[in-house]
Amino acid sequence: xxxxxxxxxxxxxxxxxxxxDRLTFIWVAGFFIAFLIVDILSSMTEVARFxxxxxPAKVAIYEISSVLVIxxxxxxxxxxxTLATPGQHDWRYVTAIHALAIxxxxxxxxxAMVAIRKLAFLAVYGYPYIFTDSPxxxxxxxxxxxxxxxxxxxxxIIFGRQLTQxxxxxxxxxxxxxxxxxxxxxxxxxxxxxxxxxxxxxxxxSNYVEVKTPTAQHLARATLGAIERQLSDAGANAARVHRSWxxxxxxxxxxxxxxxxxxxxxxxxxxxxxxxxxxRDRLPVDG
Numbered sequence: 001x002x003x004x005x006x007x008x009x010x011x012x013x014x015x016x017x018x019x020x021d022r023l024t025f026i027w028v029a030g031f032f033i034a035f036l037i038v039d040i041l042s043s044m045t046e047v048a049r050f051x052x053x054x055x056p057a058k059v060a061i062y063e064i065s066s067v068l069v070i071x072x073x074x075x076x077x078x079x080x081x082t083l084a085t086p087g088q089h090d091w092r093y094v095t096a097i098h099a100l101a102i103x104x105x106x107x108x109x110x111x112a113m114v115a116i117r118k119l120a121f122l123a124v125y126g127y128p129y130i131f132t133d134s135p136x137x138x139x140x141x142x143x144x145x146x147x148x149x150x151x152x153x154x155x156x157i158i159f160g161r162q163l164t165q166x167x168x169x170x171x172x173x174x175x176x177x178x179x180x181x182x183x184x185x186x187x188x189x190x191x192x193x194x195x196x197x198x199x200x201x202x203x204x205x206s207n208y209v210e211v212k213t214p215t216a217q218h219l220a221r222a223t224l225g226a227i228e229r230q231l232s233d234a235g236a237n238a239a240r241v242h243r244s245w246x247x248x249x250x251x252x253x254x255x256x257x258x259x260x261x262x263x264x265x266x267x268x269x270x271x272x273x274x275x276x277x278x279x280r281d282r283l284p285v286d287g
Contacts, residue, residue: 024156036067061121072112077105077157080097081161106143174230177231177233181195181235183211183231192218194218199231199248200213201247202246209224228246237249247273255283
C-alpha cells in the first residue's frame with residue numbers, strides 16, 4: 001500500500017506543475033533582475049546625457065520596488081494559470097479568469113510598490129514619497145505595463161510546465177523501451193507503439209522524425225537523438241550513419257562505397273541512405 005501511495009504522489013500533476021513553476025521562477029527572476037539592471041543603467045545614462053536633476057538612488061528605489069512586488073506575485077499568476085490553462089479549459093473561462101487576475105495583479109502591484117517606496121523614502125530621505133496627483137491616470141499607465149508583464153510571466157509558466165511534461169514523457173518512453181523493447185512515437189495527438197526490431201530506418205525531418213517499418217511510415221514529433229536513445233534502450237541493432245539518418249543494421253541489404261570514406265546503404269525496403277565517413281565505424285566492415 002505504501003508503495004502504491006508513493007507512486008501516486010510522484011505522478012500527481014499538481015506536484016509536477018509545482019516543481020516546474022519553481023524552476024521557471026528562477027528563469028523569470030533572472031530575466032527581471034537583468035531587466036532591472038539594464039533599466040537602472042539606462043536611466044542613469046539618460047540623466048547624464050540630458051543633465052537632469054535626478055537622484056540615481058531614487059531611480060533604483062522606483063525600479064527595485066516594482067520588480068520585487070512582481071516577483072512576489074509570480075505565485076499568484078501561477079495559481080491563475082492552474083485555474084485557467086489555455087488549451088485545457090474553455091477559452092471564455094480562460095479569458096474571464098485571467099482578465100480578473102490581471103486587474104487584481106495590477107492593483108496589488110501598484111499598492112505594494114507605492115508602500116515600499118514610501119517606506120524607502122522615509123528611511124533614506126526623511127520625507128514621504130508622493131505617487132501621483134491623478135490616481136486614475138497613473139493606474140491606467142501602470143495597468144498597461146502590468147498587463148504585458150502578467151501575460152509574459154503566464155507564458156513562461158505555461159512553457160515551463162509543457163517542457164517539464166515533455167521531459168517526463170521522454171523519460172517514460174525510454175523506461176518503456178527498456179521493458180517492452182518498443183518505441184513510443186508521438187504522432188499528432190496520439191501515441192504509436194512500434195517494436196524496435198521492426199524499425200528499418202529513421203530520418204530527421206525538421207522538428208519531426210520519419211520512422212519506417214515494414215508496414216508503415218510514421219512522422220513523429222521528436223528529435224533524432226531522442227529516437228536513437230529509445231532504440232538503444234530497446235536493444236535494437238541500430239546505428240547513426242549520418243547526422244540525419246539512423247538505420248537498423250539487421251535491415252541492411254548492401255553497403256557501397258562512394259569515395260572519400262562515404263557510403264550508400266541499401267535497406268531491405270529499397271531505400272538508399274547516405275552513410276557519412278564520420279559514422280563509418282558503426283557499419284559492418286564487410287557490408
